[in-house]
Amino acid sequence: MTSRDQILSSARAALNRRAGDSIPPPPPVLLREGPKELLIEQFKKALEALAGKVVVVKTPAEAEVAIDNALNGRTFIRSPHEPTAATEVGITSADYALADTGSLVIFEPTLLSLLPPCHIAVIKESQIVASLDDVFRLRPLPGSMVVITGPSRTADIEMRLVRGVHGPGEIHVIIIEDVTHSDSNTSHHL
Amino acid sequence: MKTPDVTATLGDGKLQLAIYSATARLADRRREVVSLEAMPDYQQLRQHAHDIKKHTLDHLDYYLEQLERNIEARGGKVIWAKDGAEACAFIQKLARERGVKVIVKSKSMTTEEIHLNEHLEAGGIEAVETDLGEYILQLSGEKPFHIIAPALHKTIGDVSNIFERHLHSQPETSPEALTKIARIALREKFLEAGMGITGANFLVADSGAIVLVENEGNARLSSTAPKIHVAVSGIEKIIPRAQDLAVFLKLLARSATGQPLSVYTSFLAAVPGEFYLVLLDNGRTRLLADESKRQSLYCIRCGACLNNCPVYRKIGGYNYPWVYSGPIGKILTPQFMGIEHDPWLPFASSLCGACGEVCPVKIEIPRILLELRSNKVSSSPDNVELWSFKVWAWVMKHPKIYAKLASAALAAAPTDKDSFFAVGPLKNWLSQRDLPVPPAKSFRELWKKRSK
Numbered sequence: 001m002t003s004r005d006q007i008l009s010s011a012r013a014a015l016n017r018r019a020g021d022s023i024p025p026p027p028p029v030l031l032r033e034g035p036k037e038l039l040i041e042q043f044k045k046a047l048e049a050l051a052g053k054v055v056v057v058k059t060p061a062e063a064e065v066a067i068d069n070a071l072n073g074r075t076f077i078r079s080p081h082e083p084t085a086a087t088e089v090g091i092t093s094a095d096y097a098l099a100d101t102g103s104l105v106i107f108e109p110t111l112l113s114l115l116p117p118c119h120i121a122v123i124k125e126s127q128i129v130a131s132l133d134d135v136f137r138l139r140p141l142p143g144s145m146v147v148i149t150g151p152s153r154t155a156d157i158e159m160r161l162v163r164g165v166h167g168p169g170e171i172h173v174i175i176i177e178d179v180t181h182s183d184s185n186t187s188h189h190l
Numbered sequence: 191m192k193t194p195d196v197t198a199t200l201g202d203g204k205l206q207l208a209i210y211s212a213t214a215r216l217a218d219r220r221r222e223v224v225s226l227e228a229m230p231d232y233q234q235l236r237q238h239a240h241d242i243k244k245h246t247l248d249h250l251d252y253y254l255e256q257l258e259r260n261i262e263a264r265g266g267k268v269i270w271a272k273d274g275a276e277a278c279a280f281i282q283k284l285a286r287e288r289g290v291k292v293i294v295k296s297k298s299m300t301t302e303e304i305h306l307n308e309h310l311e312a313g314g315i316e317a318v319e320t321d322l323g324e325y326i327l328q329l330s331g332e333k334p335f336h337i338i339a340p341a342l343h344k345t346i347g348d349v350s351n352i353f354e355r356h357l358h359s360q361p362e363t364s365p366e367a368l369t370k371i372a373r374i375a376l377r378e379k380f381l382e383a384g385m386g387i388t389g390a391n392f393l394v395a396d397s398g399a400i401v402l403v404e405n406e407g408n409a410r411l412s413s414t415a416p417k418i419h420v421a422v423s424g425i426e427k428i429i430p431r432a433q434d435l436a437v438f439l440k441l442l443a444r445s446a447t448g449q450p451l452s453v454y455t456s457f458l459a460a461v462p463g464e465f466y467l468v469l470l471d472n473g474r475t476r477l478l479a480d481e482s483k484r485q486s487l488y489c490i491r492c493g494a495c496l497n498n499c500p501v502y503r504k505i506g507g508y509n510y511p512w513v514y515s516g517p518i519g520k521i522l523t524p525q526f527m528g529i530e531h532d533p534w535l536p537f538a539s540s541l542c543g544a545c546g547e548v549c550p551v552k553i554e555i556p557r558i559l560l561e562l563r564s565n566k567v568s569s570s571p572d573n574v575e576l577w578s579f580k581v582w583a584w585v586m587k588h589p590k591i592y593a594k595l596a597s598a599a600l601a602a603a604p605t606d607k608d609s610f611f612a613v614g615p616l617k618n619w620l621s622q623r624d625l626p627v628p629p630a631k632s633f634r635e636l637w638k639k640r641s642k
Binding site for chain 2: 002003004006007008010011012013014015017019021023024026027029030031032046085100101103111114132133136140141142143144145146147148149150151152153154155156157158159160162164165166167
């Protein structure tokens with residue numbers, strides 16, 4: 001008997017089940033309904049509380065200026081290119097941003113959002129959703145996904161907060177406004 | 191693991207302060223973010239998380255097979271390991287076949303449980319811990335002191351000394367400078383490593399995914415930078431659907447550190463390189479058979495029960511016999527290793543109930559502690575204790591005899607415990623307990639006098 005068969009058969013013996021037995025449905029999925037308004041404000045507040053920087057702009061051209069300001073003369077790589085050991089800043093987009101936690105959600109992430117000491121993400125306002133629950137409404141989910149909530153951090157030495165351990169210690173999110181707020185049927189692409 | 195020495199821990203003022211303040215801070219932060227104002231649906235989420243875990247563990251064979259199918263469909267491999275020896279042997283063989291000399295590891299209690307590092311090192315493979323706290327302890331040759339704050343007993347000075355000795359760095363006095371030294375040293379290891387080993391916070395059956403939750407970025411690096419990724423996980427970490435993460439992720443980081451979400455939550459269903467999931471039994475299916483204690487396996491390793499335990503907060507992490515410390519360690523150790531391994535462990539609790547109250551998946555730790563005590567007593571009864579209670583029960587049922595014995599005991603009772611019980615087994619018992627001096631008159635005597 002292989003280890004696989006032994007583990008499965010001891011589990012079945014313990015649970016009083018036989019191979020191929022069906023199962024009752026699991027408890028229902030529990031997803032919260034979040035707010036649809038004031039998402040930029042919420043996102044900004046949440047990420048700034050974690051020492052992230054947030055800039056809101058109106059056009060892609062303004063976004064370029066904001067990127068330049070954040071770069072402040074440092075070397076950078078833009079996705080889809082991979083960073084080198086010397087890259088100071090990685091510039092990426094994100095697939096979603098979470099208003100309640102100030103998080104970025106990146107599908108199929110690369111090392112560009114992880115290796116350089118600074119990460120700049122450029123997103124559209126319409127990509128901000130209320131919480132991770134909205135991302136879990138997507139089907140199917142991507143093959144890989146990372147949720148980034150603030151700069152890399154540790155409190156392993158005397159419980160004192162240090163930012164920038166293995167990942168970026170500095171995060172900038174530049175949001176380009178693209179939602180018409182006078183329209184009450186604000187459409188998100190979820 | 192160091193030989194437990196409770197007296198030394200209790201007598202070390204610096205250590206007491208470190209344990210007390212670290213656990214207090216973690217407990218306070220948790221309390222704040224799960225409060226009714228901050229999270230009105232917290233109790234509903236706890237119950238739901240409990241229900242999902244119950245459903246999954248009750249049908250574990252089904253979900254394990256589903257997980258295996260989905261991992262293999264995306265090109266990964268599932269390795270089943272009955273015990274630590276099988277898990278370590280597989281990883282060692284794989285590393286040797288692929289010519290791997292250096293392995294980067296991110297924090298995993300499961301690999302601590304099976305002593306993976308020791309096995310790899312014995313085989314000539316360098317396994318480097320990359321979580322800052324774990325790295326410090328690996329250099330100093332120690333084990334994690336706490337599930338989520340492994341090096342909470344180390345001061346800045348201790349860390350500076352350890353880095354000076356092993357990394358030949360200059361003395362430093364700030365956590366920032368020390369963190370930078372570790373970052374630079376470990377960055378080299380990440381680039382050099384042929385394999386990354388991680389644990390898994392969750393295994394998602396319907397997606398064939400593993401989920402890693404962390405703050406530093408080392409689990410992301412360990413799982414994606416090297417060509418080969420091996421995840422080692424207990425079979426109980428499984429949940430049915432990706433959507434269930436919505437419940438568990440709301441609870442995990444809040445319970446552990448008081449963060450709404452940890453910095454990096456990685457959902458890995460398809461990874462470009464080679465991927466192996468080592469599914470470890472190591473006593474878990476044995477525990478599964480015990481229906482009333484099966485919920486011990488619901489644990490998501492947040493550490494909240496440690497931070498809120500009056501015993502852990504005094505004796506720290508090194509006075510428990512196994513890698514899992516605190517209240518959860520007290521119920522896991524005797525069930526994984528057998529009750530005979532540490533029969534008295536479940537008795538080392540005041541049963542105050544704090545652990546059960548803060549558990550995000552509602553494991554009834556106090557009830558399970560009581561059941562384990564009962565199992566111990568029925569499997570190897572202590573005759574002296576048994577007869578003492580029988581005699582006591584008989585006396586209690588005979589009030590006249592009780593009254594006579596009580597007044598006789600009062601007359602004979604010592605006023606100074608040191609001189610009276612200076613010898614015999616009572617001396618040891620009293621060395622850590624107070625013997626209150628009895629009053630001059632018993633309650634019965636006072637009552638009689640009053641009624642007259």
